[in-house]
Amino acid sequence: MSKHNKSDYPVTPAVRFLRAHKIAFEPCLYPYVEHGGTAVAAAHLAVDEHAVVKTIVLEDDKKKGLICIMHGDKQISTRNLARELGAKHIEPATPEQANKWTGYLVGGTSPFGIKTRLPIYVEETIYALPTIYINGGKRGFLVAMKPQDLAALQPISVHVATE
Numbered sequence: 001m002s003k004h005n006k007s008d009y010p011v012t013p014a015v016r017f018l019r020a021h022k023i024a025f026e027p028c029l030y031p032y033v034e035h036g037g038t039a040v041a042a043a044h045l046a047v048d049e050h051a052v053v054k055t056i057v058l059e060d061d062k063k064k065g066l067i068c069i070m071h072g073d074k075q076i077s078t079r080n081l082a083r084e085l086g087a088k089h090i091e092p093a094t095p096e097q098a099n100k101w102t103g104y105l106v107g108g109t110s111p112f113g114i115k116t117r118l119p120i121y122v123e124e125t126i127y128a129l130p131t132i133y134i135n136g137g138k139r140g141f142l143v144a145m146k147p148q149d150l151a152a153l154q155p156i157s158v159h160v161a162t163e
Contacts, residue, residue, distance in 0.1 A: 030045060
């Protein structure tokens with residue numbers, strides 16, 4: 001494992017968003033593993049996977065996009081999310097559609113600096129964590145920050161986590 005220089009990180013649209021909104025963050029680089037998910041990042045950074053949060057791009061029955069931010073060790077109950085939002089059905093967006101809406105590749109999706117304004121939902125228990133590790137807009141790049149700083153996204157709190 002190589003030590004990365006703190007200034008040696010990508011300047012993504014997410015980083016530009018964080019800087020523009022004066023949100024303090026610490027860059028965290030790790031070797032990206034295809035389909036490794038939050039477990040790989042958590043292990044490399046020696047943090048609890050519960051604090052590594054994922055950004056999931058979904059779409060409803062009307063093909064409208066939305067983002068849900070969830071703990072790395074939990075899943076989204078799309079049935080409960082649909083119920084909370086008054087939608088008939090919610091499912092993950094295709095990687096191509098997610099990329100079109102956000103400008104990011106799957107595995108590198110950040111809720112910050114996305115191309116299309118989408119409603120953003122956050123699992124409310126995330127706010128109880130002292131620090132979260134969320135994608136910085138590139139595979140293998142997370143930013144550590146205070147969960148309260150997600151407020152810059154004007155998210156809506158939901159309770160849709162499952163094991």
